[in-house]
Structure formats: structure tokens, C-alpha cells
Amino acid sequence: MCSKDAQCDHVTGECICPAGRFGDNCTKVCEPGTYGVNCNEECFCAHDAMCDPITGNCLCSAGLFGVHCTKKCPSGKYGINCSGICNCSNHEHCDVISGDCNSQTDTKVNGNSGNTVLVYIMMAAALTGLICVVALFVKAKEAIIRNIQKCQKNSSKPNIERRKAKRRLSSAPTQDAHTKSSIIDTETSLFHNPMEEELYCEIGDIDDLETDRKEMNKH
Structure with a gap:
């Protein structure tokens, strides 16, 4: 039996897996570094970042952003996708990962x-x-x-x-x-x-x- 996201071939009875899944029943998620239909596509993400098994987009870790996660968060930003806002004074430095304030x-x-x-x-x-x-x-x-x-x-x-x-x-x-x-x-x-x-x-x-x-x- 195919997973709920998969389709069954009416002729052969084989499961047609959606992007990001593979296996006889389409129950397995693509291995790290691969994505797409039958996980045939390869990801290219820096700093050991994971990629979306469906779209192939790089999932940057905290403090990094960009298509391939090669850029550090700009000043005043931190966290995943640099969505956090630092609350540090002008004489302090904001950690791009945790947002902690450190003395310059x-x-x-x-x-x-x-x-x-x-x-x-x-x-x-x-x-x-x-x-x-x-x-x-x-x-x-x-x-x-x-x-x-x-x-x-x-x-x-x-x-x-x-x-x-x-x-x-x-x-x-x-x-x-x-x-x-x-x-x-x-x-x-x-x-x-x-x-x-x-x-x-x-x-x-x-x-x-x-x-x-x-x-x-x-x-």
C-alpha cells in the first residue's frame, strides 16, 4: 500500500512517490544532500546546512542566510534566517547565532x-x-x-x-x-x-x- 501522499500506478500497481520521498511504499524521506522526485537531485549547501527534500532550498542554520547559506547575518540581526533583532547597546556586539550582547x-x-x-x-x-x-x-x-x-x-x-x-x-x-x-x-x-x-x-x-x-x- 502506498503512503497517503503517493499515487498508485493503475497498470503495474507500483507507488509513484512525490518529490522528497522514495521506497516501495514512498514512506522514506530523501537522504541528506538530495531532493526532488525519487531523490534524484543533489543539494549544494555550505556549512553543512540541510536542504529541503522537496524544493532543494538550503535550510540555513542560525546566523547564516543566502541561497547556499554562505552569508552571515547583518549587524543587528541574528538567529534562523536572521529573523531575530538584537537588543544590544552601541558599545556591545550582538552574537549572530544566539543574539547575546558582548562587550566590544x-x-x-x-x-x-x-x-x-x-x-x-x-x-x-x-x-x-x-x-x-x-x-x-x-x-x-x-x-x-x-x-x-x-x-x-x-x-x-x-x-x-x-x-x-x-x-x-x-x-x-x-x-x-x-x-x-x-x-x-x-x-x-x-x-x-x-x-x-x-x-x-x-x-x-x-x-x-x-x-x-x-x-x-x-x-
């Missing part, structure tokens, strides 16, 4: 709290960036120090050898010109690039040179 100062405090959180996040990001820059600077400084130490280590031996050669040359004034020329040529060949010698880092080699001087004076 409280609303501003909540907004300022959100801004404060954003400021803290930005400060944390800036601090992180500063730490990264300092770390890069320290690493660069350590690399420069290592290069200087390496330069000092490599330049120590050539400076000592050159000073020893000069000491030998000055301690043998009686040698012939050929011997002096040979020592000078040897010294020049060992240090063929005076410009590079100026780049070497100076190290305290005084103790070694003094030891050589004492040994030569003994002889």
Missing part, C-alpha cells in the same frame, strides 16, 4: 591576543636566523685561523734556513770570491721569489739562530 572591548582583546601570538612567532623566526648567521661567521673565522696556522708552520723552516745561510756567509770573510759567489747563488736558488718570502708568517726562531752563533764562535 572583549572582542578587541581576543583580536590583540591573536596579534601577540603572531609577533612572538616572527620574533622566534628572526632569532633563529640570527643564530644561523653567527654560526656561519664562527665557522668562517675558524677556517681563517687554520689557514694562518698552516702558513706559519710552512714558513718556519725556509726562514730558518735563510738566516743560517746568511750567518755562514758573514762568518767566513776570508773565503775567496768563488766560494762567496757559490753561497750567494745557492741562497738565491733556494729563495727564488722574494715576493713569496714577504708573505710568510714570522715565527720566533731566535733560539735556533743564537745556538748557531755560539757554535760558530767556538770554531
Whole structure:
């Protein structure tokens, strides 16, 4: 037997359901999101709003209105279809859902709290960036120090050898010109690039040179 709103087909005996209903006896209402004859049409309502199973119109919840329930109630209105009228003073804010009056100062405090959180996040990001820059600077400084130490280590031996050669040359004034020329040529060949010698880092080699001087004076 068909429901009272349905018609019976005189040939087949099947129930012809009206819009918004379905089933063998037309006793079931369309599922949420569907409407029309045999519930073949689909609703498009925002904010999880229901739709009329017959017409497909969106049934907006309190505080919303519009064809698809996408708009909030204007100032001074609240409730279903924004039919309620707020009774708040000029210094109070009307809740679009319940119609309750809230102080605008409280609303501003909540907004300022959100801004404060954003400021803290930005400060944390800036601090992180500063730490990264300092770390890069320290690493660069350590690399420069290592290069200087390496330069000092490599330049120590050539400076000592050159000073020893000069000491030998000055301690043998009686040698012939050929011997002096040979020592000078040897010294020049060992240090063929005076410009590079100026780049070497100076190290305290005084103790070694003094030891050589004492040994030569003994002889």
C-alpha cells in the first residue's frame, strides 16, 4: 500500500512517490544532500546546512542566510534566517547565532591576543636566523685561523734556513770570491721569489739562530 501522499500506478500497481520521498511504499524521506522526485537531485549547501527534500532550498542554520547559506547575518540581526533583532547597546556586539550582547572591548582583546601570538612567532623566526648567521661567521673565522696556522708552520723552516745561510756567509770573510759567489747563488736558488718570502708568517726562531752563533764562535 502506498503512503497517503503517493499515487498508485493503475497498470503495474507500483507507488509513484512525490518529490522528497522514495521506497516501495514512498514512506522514506530523501537522504541528506538530495531532493526532488525519487531523490534524484543533489543539494549544494555550505556549512553543512540541510536542504529541503522537496524544493532543494538550503535550510540555513542560525546566523547564516543566502541561497547556499554562505552569508552571515547583518549587524543587528541574528538567529534562523536572521529573523531575530538584537537588543544590544552601541558599545556591545550582538552574537549572530544566539543574539547575546558582548562587550566590544572583549572582542578587541581576543583580536590583540591573536596579534601577540603572531609577533612572538616572527620574533622566534628572526632569532633563529640570527643564530644561523653567527654560526656561519664562527665557522668562517675558524677556517681563517687554520689557514694562518698552516702558513706559519710552512714558513718556519725556509726562514730558518735563510738566516743560517746568511750567518755562514758573514762568518767566513776570508773565503775567496768563488766560494762567496757559490753561497750567494745557492741562497738565491733556494729563495727564488722574494715576493713569496714577504708573505710568510714570522715565527720566533731566535733560539735556533743564537745556538748557531755560539757554535760558530767556538770554531
